[in-house]
Amino acid sequence: MNAEIIAVGSEMLTPERVDTNSLFLTGELNTLGVEVVLKAVVGDHLERLGDSIRGAVSRSEILILSGGLGPTEDDLTREAVAQALGRKLVFHPEIAEAIEARFARMKRKMAEVNKRQAYVVEGAEILPNDRGTAPGQWIEESGRFIVMLPGPPHELKAMYERQVGPRLARVVPKQVIRTLEMRVAGMPESDLDQLISPVYKKYENPATTILAAPGDIQVHLRARASTEAEGDALLAEVAGPIGQLLGDRIYSRNGDPLEAVVGNLLRAAQATVSVAESATGGMLGGRITAVPGSSDYFAGGFITYNNQMKTELLGVDPEILRLFGAVSEQAAEAMAAGARRRTRSTFALSVTGVAGPDAGGESAPVGTMYVGLADASAIRVLHRQFLGDRARVRSFVVQMALDLLRRRLMRIDG
C-alpha cells in the first residue's frame, strides 16, 4: 500500500517553516510497510486543497491530512475533504459539548467559532483529541483510507499512536521493510552509479536510492517483504553484488559516518592520530572530535594557516616553503611529519591547499589540495584538484583525509 501526506496551512509555506509532522508520519507508516510516495504542503485555499485531496485519493490507498482543523475561517480541511469525496458535513452536538467542557475545565468560555470543529464528514469515525479541541476523523472510501489529524505535533502524535496506527495496522497487509545503507567516500556520484546501476536497476524490490554529499555517497536499499528474513534475503541479493563492485570503497554498512569508522579502527589498533591543518583551519580536527570518546585516539593538532606557524609550530623547513610553496607535496609531507613528531602520535594527517575563492599568494589554482599521512615508516601525500566553492572544497578534502587514514588502517592500497 502507498500513502500520501498533505500538510494544510499557509503558515507552512514561508521560507522558514518545515513540515515536521510528515517526517513522523513517514516513519510510522514505514514501520507498517507503507511507502510514502508523495507529500505536499497546501495553503488555506479550498480549491487547491480539494484538488490535492482528489489527486491523492485517486493515486494512493492512504491519505493523511494534518492541520486545518482549527476553529477559524482559514481552517478548511473538513470542507475540502467533504467536497472531494462528495459527502456532506454533519454537525455533532456531542463534540461541541466536549469542547465546551474542555474550555470550562480551563475556566474559560468556548468561543462561538469553535463550533466549526464539531462538523464531521458524513460516515467518518470521530477520533477524540485529549490534547486539544480539534477531533480527528477516519474515513473509509471504497478500500481507501482518508485520515484527518490536528496540526500541532503533540496532538497529532498522540492521536496517531493511539488511534490511527492501530486502525491502519488492521487494514494494511502485513508487511516488513528492511533497509541497508552503504557509505562510500571520495567517489564521484556518476562513477559510482555507472558501476552499480547495472545491478540495482534489475530490482524494483529492494528499491535503491543514492544520496550524495561532498566526498560522501550513501547507497540506500529498502526491501519490502512479509517477514524480516525474506526482507534480509532480498537486500542481500542486491547488496552482495554491489558490495563486490564497490569493495573496500564502502566504509560503513550501518550508518556510521566516516569519522566514527576511522575512530573505531584507531581504537582497535591502539593507535592515535594528530592533525596539521592549513586550508581546513581546524575542520578535520573538528570532525574527528565530533565522535564521543575520541580523546582515546585523538592526540592533538595544529592549525598553521601561515608559513611562519608551519615553521614554528610544526618545524617545517623554511627552505621547503620557499622552494616549493606552502601548497605543495613537500609542504604536506613536512607538516604531517612535524605534527606526528610533536604529538608523538601513531599517525598524522596534514592538509594544505587553496580553498578559494581567490588563490591568494599561491601559484596553485583554487581547489588544489594536498593531504599527507605520516606513520612510523613513511609519509604518503595525495594530490587532488577539487571544483566548487570554498565550503565545498574544504568539506571534500576533510573527507579525503579521513578516508586516506581509513585505508591505511585497513591496509588497503590505492
Added chain:
Amino acid sequence: MNAEIIAVGSEMLTPERVDTNSLFLTGELNTLGVEVVLKAVVGDHLERLGDSIRGAVSRSEILILSGGLGPTEDDLTREAVAQALGRKLVFHPEIAEAIEARFARMKRKMAEVNKRQAYVVEGAEILPNDRGTAPGQWIEESGRFIVMLPGPPHELKAMYERQVGPRLARVVPKQVIRTLEMRVAGMPESDLDQLISPVYKKYENPATTILAAPGDIQVHLRARASTEAEGDALLAEVAGPIGQLLGDRIYSRNGDPLEAVVGNLLRAAQATVSVAESATGGMLGGRITAVPGSSDYFAGGFITYNNQMKTELLGVDPEILRLFGAVSEQAAEAMAAGARRRTRSTFALSVTGVAGPDAGGESAPVGTMYVGLADASAIRVLHRQFLGDRARVRSFVVQMALDLLRRRLMRIDG
C-alpha cells in the same frame, strides 16, 4: 502571481530528509512578491510526477522543480515535464560536450550515463550549470513559467540567483519586498521573543519571523510595498524599537555570519587571533577560517585534546591541570595565554569543557564550558553551562567564543 514548488526524489520521502531547497526558493520568490501556494515532494515515479506537474501548471503561473536531473534512470524530471506539456525531448550535443569537458578538467572520463543530462524539453532555454553536470531548463507555456533546477543546494542556489531570479524579475509584476535581518548571538530564543514580541506583534506588515540555531538567532522582517522607500519606512518602524531593545546584542544587520563580523573587526583593528581548542577540537578555527581572506587575521591554532598536549604545545603548567583540572577557569586562562604567546597574536581564544555525552574523567558536568580570551593586558574567562547533545553544546560554545571576541573588539562590556 502564484508559484508552486515540486521537489523530486524518493530519497526525500524518508523519515529523516527535509526538502530545504523549497525554503530557499520560497524566500527568493517572496522577495519578488510571488507567493508560494503549494509545495510537494514527489518520488521518482513518472506518473505521479506528471500528475503533479499538470496540476501545478493548471493552477499557478510559476512552477519550479528541483532535482531529478541527474544522469541515472531514476532521474525523471525531464521526461515528466516533457510529457506533461506534450513536448518532445531533444538531445543537445553541446551540453554533452560541456559535461565531457568538465570531467576532463578533473582529469576524468565522462560516464556514458551523463549523456541523459543533455536532453532538453523542446523550446526550453538551457540554464548552464557551472557547479555540476545537470543544466537547468526554463520553459514558457502560454504565460506560465516552468523551471527545472538541479537538486544539490549549492548548484540550485547559484543557478537560481544568476539565471532564474533575473528572468522571473522581468516577467513578474513589480512589487517591492524589503527585508531586514538582525542576528543575535548567545541569547535564548524565548528570552528574545519575550523582549521583542510586544513590538512586532502590533504589525502585520512587516511580518516578523524568528529563526533559532544553537547560540544564534535571526530576526527577519519582511515588508511589502509599492516602492523601496515605502518598504524601508515600514521596516524602520519596527526595526527601530527592536534595535533599541536588543542593542549591542545584535551582531549583524546585513546577513553576515558572526565569523565574518569578527573577521572584519579584526582586520579593521589590524589585529590577529589564535585559538587553543580542547572540547571543540578545531571547530572554532574551522569557523574563523570559513571566511575567505581570513589569513589576514588568523594567526594559527592548537588542538590540545589531552593534558599532555596542553602542557607541551601551549605551555600550560601541569600543576594547574592537577589542581583545577583541564575543565576549569585556570586551564582556559593558561591555554589562551599559551596560544597568544606561541603565535604572537593580538588575541587568543581558548575553549575547554565537557561536550558529552559522558563526562569522561572530568568532575565537571556535561555541558560545562570555559572560554578564555587573552590580549596584551589581561585574560578573561567566561563560564557557561549548556544543555543539549554533543554537537549542540560544541556549536553553542564556538558561537560564545566568537561573540566574546566581537564584544572585546567593539569594547562592549558585559
